[in-house]
Amino acid sequence: MDVLPAFLDYLTRERRMATKTVEAYGSDLSFFLAFLRVHMGAEPSPALLADVRARDIRAYLAERRREGLSDATVARILSSIKALYRWLDRAHGVGNAEVGYLQGPRRPQRLPRPVSIDAAKDLISEAENEPDQEPWIGARDAAVLSLLYGGGLRISEALSLTGADVPAPERLRIKGKGGKVRIVPLIPAVRDAIHVYADICPWALTRDKPLFRGAKGGALNPRLIQGLMQRMRAYLGLPDTATPHALRHAFATHLLANGADLRAIQTLLGHASLSTTQVYTGIDSSRLREVHAAAHPRA
Known part of the structure; x- marks a missing residue:
């Protein structure tokens, strides 16, 4: 099985990801697989990927960091690698427990910057x-x-x-x-x-x-x-x-500030995950404290 084309086809057909997102995965993983080809001395087949150790991936990330990549980019690359391994495990039974425990650099959370009303x-x-x-x-x-x-x-x-x-x-x-x-x-x-x-x-x-x-x-x-x-x-x-x-x-911030439900805002914005929407709660914490004080039964 040619791993990368099969994974990208899965992202396109089953996950229905946007073309640019699939291209980003393809770019990240093509460099990773090229590294493994040299580092492991063999074509990166599912069997070889199962044998990759955490130290091998750390060596790859260290090499990319020496190229001057930011923490955010390195974290994104690791996320792409983990996504590939999750797919291999679910679709082909190719597990690799070491990969799941790898942690990338912490990325500082950037709050959205809305305009005022x-x-x-x-x-x-x-x-x-x-x-x-x-x-x-x-x-x-x-x-x-x-x-x-x-x-x-x-x-x-x-x-x-x-x-x-x-x-x-x-x-x-x-x-x-x-x-x-x-x-x-x-x-x-x-x-x-x-x-x-x-x-x-x-x-x-x-x-x-x-x-x-x-x-x-x-x-x-x-x-x-x-x-x-x-x-x-x-x-x-x-x-x-x-x-x-x-x-x-x-739109999201002003709805939240006026008491809108976070789940409703998630639906209106089309966010797949509530965690993506929750970033707006960091913008108006004072308003959230007021809502908590007014709504909590022990307030």
Whole structure:
């Protein structure tokens, strides 16, 4: 069995991971298997991988670290190696207990950096009224930013919408990372922003074509929205962290600060794991203390 192609096929077909994620696994593991080919003096078959010891993997990680890789990258590489071994164990009965006990460097947790409520409102308003911009383009930009902040969408998800999503539904069906589908409620302000744009867009918004268009009628390039945010944050005096994704962070953070359930936020964001969503609890610990004090029966 050719191990790497079989594992990547599993990630694509069964785990339904995004193409870039599968490519990242492929890159990490191809270097690892090439190292084993030299280090072990044989082709890395399942039998050989079963005989790999923890010291062999440590030797590989030390070699990569000498290349100047960061702790975060080394930790990611080890995570890829562990994922390969878990698959080998489940799918082919090739166990290796030593690998499971390996620990990589600790990665410092980076908290999301959302924009404030006022900043989110200002960004949407200024995008709609940007000087020297055609009205339909301003309406388009406001609609996109409204989806990021009002619906918690990733920019790729917002730009994946088609003319079939007009008129905007109260519950929007979104296909997110790894092909996972979730339902996102759209508040009236977001639906109104989409309708304003759709009514004045000069291009025919047919069901099979992108909803958001560039100036020449093609699909809107996400770099244009990133450039828009760059101009807006300079005008509004916002930090460099005020990116399109910061509006999605703001969606989650502001819901949590107003008492939303963490599980509900996980579902709305399309996170596979609750631990991914829990990072938002570190942003407003004072608010969480207030909720705890108000809700705990012994408070």
